[in-house]
Amino acid sequence: MGTVTGSVDRAGAEWLQYAYGPALFPPEATGSATLWRYRDLLPVPDGPVRYPVPVGGTPLLAVPALRSALAAPRLWVKDETRNPTASNKDRATAVVIEDGLRRGIGTITTASTGNAAVATAFGAAAAGLRAVIFVSTGCRPGKTALMTQAGAWVFQVHAGYAAAVELSRAAAREFGWLDRNTGANPLTVEAKKTVAFEVWEQLGRRLPDLLVVPVGDGPTLVALDKGFAELEHCGLTERRPRLIGVQSAHCQPLVREWAGQPATPDQLDPSGTAADGIAVLRPATGPAVLEAVRRGGGGMVAVSEDGLRHAALALARRAGVSAEPAGAATLAGWQAAVDQGLADRSECAVLLVTGREKAAGTPVDPSRVAVVETLDQVARALGAGELAAPAVGR
Numbered sequence: 001m002g003t004v005t006g007s008v009d010r011a012g013a014e015w016l017q018y019a020y021g022p023a024l025f026p027p028e029a030t031g032s033a034t035l036w037r038y039r040d041l042l043p044v045p046d047g048p049v050r051y052p053v054p055v056g057g058t059p060l061l062a063v064p065a066l067r068s069a070l071a072a073p074r075l076w077v078k079d080e081t082r083n084p085t086a087s088n089k090d091r092a093t094a095v096v097i098e099d100g101l102r103r104g105i106g107t108i109t110t111a112s113t114g115n116a117a118v119a120t121a122f123g124a125a126a127a128g129l130r131a132v133i134f135v136s137t138g139c140r141p142g143k144t145a146l147m148t149q150a151g152a153w154v155f156q157v158h159a160g161y162a163a164a165v166e167l168s169r170a171a172a173r174e175f176g177w178l179d180r181n182t183g184a185n186p187l188t189v190e191a192k193k194t195v196a197f198e199v200w201e202q203l204g205r206r207l208p209d210l211l212v213v214p215v216g217d218g219p220t221l222v223a224l225d226k227g228f229a230e231l232e233h234c235g236l237t238e239r240r241p242r243l244i245g246v247q248s249a250h251c252q253p254l255v256r257e258w259a260g261q262p263a264t265p266d267q268l269d270p271s272g273t274a275a276d277g278i279a280v281l282r283p284a285t286g287p288a289v290l291e292a293v294r295r296g297g298g299g300m301v302a303v304s305e306d307g308l309r310h311a312a313l314a315l316a317r318r319a320g321v322s323a324e325p326a327g328a329a330t331l332a333g334w335q336a337a338v339d340q341g342l343a344d345r346s347e348c349a350v351l352l353v354t355g356r357e358k359a360a361g362t363p364v365d366p367s368r369v370a371v372v373e374t375l376d377q378v379a380r381a382l383g384a385g386e387l388a389a390p391a392v393g394r
């Protein structure tokens with residue numbers, strides 16, 4: 001680990017910084033790699049990595065059939081569905097749990113639209129931690145089933161995702177749990193920035209012209225911006241790619257803000273889109289997303305349900321990539337960016353595809369799920385005396 005310091009930027013985001021220089025970046029990769037390859041640019045102290053599951057090192061696909069169908073000869077897919085639970089949330093989970101293992105914390109909590117929770121449930125299971133998840137009652141049953149299959153406790157909140165985040169964060173403070181909430185724990189951004197490092201290396205140590213990125217709470221896009229900034233700070237690159245952020249037309253708070261026409265609450269309908277992973281009413285890192293998009297000269301686009309469906313089919317049939325609707329959003333978003341003159345077909349463009357449709361193979365285990373409104377109900381449901389985190393080896 002390089003020397004780490006912290007700072008908060010104009011948009012209120014917390015950034016960790018390192019004593020940047022080319023030596024922090026690893027030499028050319030030989031063979032398969034994981035995100036720990038970038039250890040000197042992660043806030044993980046020396047010593048063996050304890051997190052037991054390989055994460056990261058996902059392929060950058062050249063997608064020849066998709067390229068010729070779209071007349072886009074330099075289109076790439078960064079296939080984050082190849083992570084253990086099929087999304088980039090596995091990266092954040094790995095780094096947060098690694099931190100928890102080193103600090104001897106036995107319980108991890110997060111709120112989630114679904115994928116971060118699945119990643120947390122499986123990551124915690126592998127590492128021997130307890131996972132306590134908070135979701136909206138609207139969370140897809142297939143994702144909830146996966147969480148309980150991995151042994152997580154799942155608390156459903158009627159008031160929606162924002163209320164689930166508040167409860168999860170309050171529980172972390174009250175009970176001393178590891179807080180993995182995206183946008184709250186800066187380690188999630190540190191972990192997800194490794195996607196930028198991989199893309200640069202996989203393009204032969206070159207930057208693409210643009211990246212198309214799904215935006216829910218925003219850390220995925222903010223992290224890419226930080227990764228590209230760090231390549232520059234290390235003296236390895238001299239510019240940053242444009243970032244195009246994608247939201248669903250049904251829930252596009254940041255697209256509307258970008259366009260200078262902020263949406264009123266009645267214009268945002270998270271339940272109206274199949275892209276549940278990016279249907280967030282109040283993105284946790286919204287200002288930082290808009291700042292990153294502005295800085296790189298990119299833009300924000302919204303995509304329709306039809307666009308999502310066609311994109312998922314095209315990714316499956318012409319790229320061999322199985323993506324859930326929020327995962328396919330970046331192909332639909334690239335098309336929207338081309339239509340709006342924000343991107344050109346001839347440019348080197350990378351689509352970040354994260355999230356595959358999920359099925360557990362076992363039903364939701366009702367004994368591990370409860371609907372709650374308060375922290376007291378959480379404590380009662382978990383059982384008095386069980387709330388102290390089980391000790392794990394330091």
Ligand SMILES: Cc1ncc(COP(=O)(O)O)c(C=O)c1O
Nearest residue numbers: 115216217218219220277326355
């Ligand atoms: C499939 C999928 N895509 C994109 C996102 C958006 O990521 P972020 O919240 O970092 O903007 C999520 C978040 O849950 C997701 O599940």
